[in-house]
Amino acid sequence: MGKEFIHLSHISKSFDNDLILDDLDLVIKENEFMTLLGPSGCGKTTTLRILGGFETPDKGQVFFDGADITMLPPNERKLNTVFQKYALFTHMTIAENIAFGLKISKKSKAYIDDKIKYALKLVNLDGFENRTVDSLSGGQQQRIAIARAIVNEPKLLLLDEPLGALDLKLRQDMQYELIRLKEELGITFVYVTHDQEEALTMSDKIVVMNQGYIQQIGSPEDIYNEPINAFVADFIGESNIIDGIMIKDELVEILGVKIPCVDTGFHLNQPVDVVIRPEDVELVDPSAGFMEGDVVSIIFKGVHYEIEVHANGYDWLVHTTKMFPVGTHVGIHVIPFNIQIMNKPESNDEKAVEINE
Amino acid sequence: MNRFKREFLTGPYIVWIIGFIVLPILMIVYYGVTDSSNSFTLANIIAIAEPIHMKALLLSLKLALVCTVICLLLSYPLAMILNSMKFKHQNFIVFIFVLPMWMNFMLRILAWQLLLSNNGILNTVLETLHLPQFQFLNTPSAVVFGMVYDFLPFMILPLYNSMSKISADVIDAARDLGANQLQVFIKIIMPLTISGVLSGIIMVFVPALTSFVISNLLGGGKVLLIGNVIEQEFMQNMDWHMGSGLSIVLMIFVIASMAFMNSHNKDGEGTAVW
Amino acid sequence: MVKKTISRIYMALIFLFLYLPIMVLVVLSFNNSKSRVKWGGFTTQWYISMFQNKSIMDAFTMTLQITLTASVLATIIGTLAAIGIQAMRRKGTAILLGATNIPLLNADIVTGISMMLLFVRFTKLGFSTVLIAHLTFDIPYVILNVLPKLNQTSRSAYEAAMDLGATPLYAFYKIVWPDIRSGVFSGFLMAVTMSLDDFSITYFTKGAGVNTLSTMLYTELRKGIKPEMYALSTLLFAIALILLFIMNFRSSRKNDINN
Numbered sequence: 001m002g003k004e005f006i007h008l009s010h011i012s013k014s015f016d017n018d019l020i021l022d023d024l025d026l027v028i029k030e031n032e033f034m035t036l037l038g039p040s041g042c043g044k045t046t047t048l049r050i051l052g053g054f055e056t057p058d059k060g061q062v063f064f065d066g067a068d069i070t071m072l073p074p075n076e077r078k079l080n081t082v083f084q085k086y087a088l089f090t091h092m093t094i095a096e097n098i099a100f101g102l103k104i105s106k107k108s109k110a111y112i113d114d115k116i117k118y119a120l121k122l123v124n125l126d127g128f129e130n131r132t133v134d135s136l137s138g139g140q141q142q143r144i145a146i147a148r149a150i151v152n153e154p155k156l157l158l159l160d161e162p163l164g165a166l167d168l169k170l171r172q173d174m175q176y177e178l179i180r181l182k183e184e185l186g187i188t189f190v191y192v193t194h195d196q197e198e199a200l201t202m203s204d205k206i207v208v209m210n211q212g213y214i215q216q217i218g219s220p221e222d223i224y225n226e227p228i229n230a231f232v233a234d235f236i237g238e239s240n241i242i243d244g245i246m247i248k249d250e251l252v253e254i255l256g257v258k259i260p261c262v263d264t265g266f267h268l269n270q271p272v273d274v275v276i277r278p279e280d281v282e283l284v285d286p287s288a289g290f291m292e293g294d295v296v297s298i299i300f301k302g303v304h305y306e307i308e309v310h311a312n313g314y315d316w317l318v319h320t321t322k323m324f325p326v327g328t329h330v331g332i333h334v335i336p337f338n339i340q341i342m343n344k345p346e347s348n349d350e351k352a353v354e355i356n357e
Numbered sequence: 358m359n360r361f362k363r364e365f366l367t368g369p370y371i372v373w374i375i376g377f378i379v380l381p382i383l384m385i386v387y388y389g390v391t392d393s394s395n396s397f398t399l400a401n402i403i404a405i406a407e408p409i410h411m412k413a414l415l416l417s418l419k420l421a422l423v424c425t426v427i428c429l430l431l432s433y434p435l436a437m438i439l440n441s442m443k444f445k446h447q448n449f450i451v452f453i454f455v456l457p458m459w460m461n462f463m464l465r466i467l468a469w470q471l472l473l474s475n476n477g478i479l480n481t482v483l484e485t486l487h488l489p490q491f492q493f494l495n496t497p498s499a500v501v502f503g504m505v506y507d508f509l510p511f512m513i514l515p516l517y518n519s520m521s522k523i524s525a526d527v528i529d530a531a532r533d534l535g536a537n538q539l540q541v542f543i544k545i546i547m548p549l550t551i552s553g554v555l556s557g558i559i560m561v562f563v564p565a566l567t568s569f570v571i572s573n574l575l576g577g578g579k580v581l582l583i584g585n586v587i588e589q590e591f592m593q594n595m596d597w598h599m600g601s602g603l604s605i606v607l608m609i610f611v612i613a614s615m616a617f618m619n620s621h622n623k624d625g626e627g628t629a630v631w
Numbered sequence: 632m633v634k635k636t637i638s639r640i641y642m643a644l645i646f647l648f649l650y651l652p653i654m655v656l657v658v659l660s661f662n663n664s665k666s667r668v669k670w671g672g673f674t675t676q677w678y679i680s681m682f683q684n685k686s687i688m689d690a691f692t693m694t695l696q697i698t699l700t701a702s703v704l705a706t707i708i709g710t711l712a713a714i715g716i717q718a719m720r721r722k723g724t725a726i727l728l729g730a731t732n733i734p735l736l737n738a739d740i741v742t743g744i745s746m747m748l749l750f751v752r753f754t755k756l757g758f759s760t761v762l763i764a765h766l767t768f769d770i771p772y773v774i775l776n777v778l779p780k781l782n783q784t785s786r787s788a789y790e791a792a793m794d795l796g797a798t799p800l801y802a803f804y805k806i807v808w809p810d811i812r813s814g815v816f817s818g819f820l821m822a823v824t825m826s827l828d829d830f831s832i833t834y835f836t837k838g839a840g841v842n843t844l845s846t847m848l849y850t851e852l853r854k855g856i857k858p859e860m861y862a863l864s865t866l867l868f869a870i871a872l873i874l875l876f877i878m879n880f881r882s883s884r885k886n887d888i889n890n
Binding site: 052054074079080081088091100105148 | 529537
């Protein structure tokens with residue numbers, strides 16, 4: 001890992017005067033599992049389609065291993081795509097589907113047969129050669145779509161929400177399956193999803209996108225623990241996002257209470273967003289917390305309880321393993337390290353902030 | 358309980374099918390295998406072998422075949438063009454091709470007669486431009502021309518229909534796997550539109566094979582098709598038995614061509630046109 | 632770019648092919664000359680005299696009567712049949728759909744002759760026999776337009792309505808009808824179009840004295856076509872065109888509102 005492999009350089013793209021991508025710049029390194037994460041309409045799929053060659057950017061260039069491929073049609077790119085709705089060829093058998101790319105590149109029959117066997121084994125569907133597409137379940141079709149792409153030995157595999165249509169259990173299984181595949185093939189994956197849990201589980205690097213801009217790039221740990229703005233914090237997992245004012249370095253005021261934090265470098269009295277993860281909120285004796293409140297609801301979630309505490313006019317979301325009946329008077333405490341202070345978005349167009357690396 | 362009651366709604370239609378679809382066909386079969394004294398005979402059917410009948414049948418088959426091929430060749434590119442235009446309302450396409458039917462069919466054919474006749478509009482235009490005139494009317498080619506004109510929509514619509522069902526993802530996937538545009542066409546678009554092609558062939562071939570009005574109007578009585586023979590048996594010779602016998606032969610051809618197409622149509626989509 | 636231009640030209644040529652005869656007829660309807668190939672100046676006289684021509688007006692009324700009656704009845708029978716077919720088991724559906732395809736796919740001349748043979752045995756040819764014949768080939772168009780819409784409607788929504796206390800009729804009207812309405816309407820429109828344009832089947836099932844515009848034209852071919860026929864057809868076509876635009880406008884406005 002480490003060598004620059006793909007470079008999307010200053011890409012802009014609009015459809016019908018609707019700006020989808022605005023001056024997007026992104027580097028993907030060799031053998032990376034990179035995930036483009038964001039809500040629908042954030043431009044992640046368009047980014048993927050530009051990589052695949054299905055869309056031409058209005059501005060900017062795409063570099064693949066140093067070569068400019070911006071205008072290269074999809075069939076001449078050394079990459080393959082796994083489509084959201086599988087896009088299998090229903091008029092062909094499974095074997096014919098997998099062989100499609102190999103036949104076009106005029107590989108020998110023996111080679112093709114070998115590859116089909118190998119690919120089916122890789123996706124755990126040995127013996128499915130002569131089945132029809134219609135006889136397969138959604139999960140199986142998705143595996144075939146992956147097999148069909150990887151037999152061509154692409155250096156880059158693009159995956160467009162490939163697990164979106166599957167049910168929860170299958171989705172989780174397929175996540176591990178994809179990680180295993182990536183290890184075995186040793187190629188670069190670019191994965192598009194709106195599911196933050198999927199992104200956190202599988203990726204080496206996550207690119208959080210919104211409204212055509214990259215919000216944050218980082219490892220799953222970075223993104224989760226140090227979200228750069230309220231949008232990222234909100235999109236990656238649940239959070240308490242509270243308006244605050246930076247009194248001075250390492251002291252912030254929220255909901256009328258001054259609490260210590262570890263952040264420095266803000267202006268005096270600067271309005272900020274304060275993000276606190278629900279699992280970082282501790283419920284203590286009323287006198288021991290920095291503010292007091294009452295439990296208004298509690299739901300058992302298996303691993304933890306999800307509790308809502310009304311304190312100083314804000315409904316705190318709390319994840320804890322201890323049980324607090326509704327009505328309990330509690331204190332709220334958060335250790336300074338777990339308090340995230342963020343700049344407020346500059347424009348009214350709140351979440352669409354452009355960041356510079 | 359509810360299922361039972363809803364099925365009842367087909368009642369009037371089932372009566373209709375039996376009374377006005379099945380029964381009439383049985384009548385044709387009955388007339389076809391009897392003579393004027395109501396006794397059984399196969400003479401009316403065997404009569405197809407008579408030279409004049411055989412000639413008409415062979416000519417009908419030939420013209421219908423040519424017409425179908427021309428319609429297919431004209432429609433396929435058109436369906437692709439229409440499909441690439443991504444209309445907001447797909448119904449609009451249907452409307453465009455159905456709309457001419459609101460102008461009386463016979464008048465439209467007559468208009469072609471006016472356009473194409475020896476001293477017709479086209480030749481008048483050619484004459485004023487001092488270009489050579491052409492003699493086209495009253496030939497089998499003119500009949501084929503009229504058939505293509507009349508039946509073209511029935512080829513375009515099923516083709517367009519099956520083409521619009523191919524998802525863009527599937528085309529993208531083929532391109533992604535290395536297929537160039539020609540390979541996409543041969544390996545993806547053609548196989549996936551085969552049911553539309555078959556529907557179109559049936560919808561054009563059968564009416565072309567059995568038409569009698571177009572040959573009357575554009576063939577000037579010189580082009581005798583099997584449909585014309587049958588019409589004459591009924592309306593001029595008043596030999597209903599002979600007419601029915603020949604109709605049975607015609608029906609056999611219709612059924613055979615439908616069976617042939619169905620056996621090649623694995624999708625089982627049938628002939629849903631609209 | 633070149634490809635796009637060629638596509639456009641190709642499409643234009645096909646549409647010219649389809650619409651050229653119609654243009655000719657429209658022009659002829661305003662032609663102040665008995666000759667059908669010479670332009671004798673603009674006139675609207677045929678649009679006036681067609682109303683004074685009794686045989687044309689009779690055929691026109693007959694055409695309208697048959698077309699409208701057949702289309703309305705076919706829409707009712709066909710819609711009911713489609714609802715029933717949808718509720719049927721697979722085998723029954725297959726048989727009925729097979730039968731539905733017969734009038735669509737069978738040769739017009741055979742359909743016409745077979746019905747004539749039946750009618751002359753039991754009754755006299757006339758208005759009602761033509762009407763029955765038209766109904767027979769109209770119903771399949773209605774069924775084939777309604778059935779796909781029915782298959783798209785959610786069965787569970789209908790059942791949920793009944794679960795909430797609606798009678799089957801009320802549930803149908805509130806839940807199913809809005810979904811299939813457009814299919815019923817386009818089925819009706821197809822039926823009107825097919826009835827209006829039919830010649831072969833009418834030709835064999837009509838008795839003496841019953842004439843639609845098509846059959847009248849056929850018998851008058853040798854005598855020559857009256858210019859009034861051009862005028863009448865142009866008028867009919869114009870009405871269809873206007874109706875179409877209104878409908879398209881309305882449906883696109885509805886779409887805009889929904890969006």
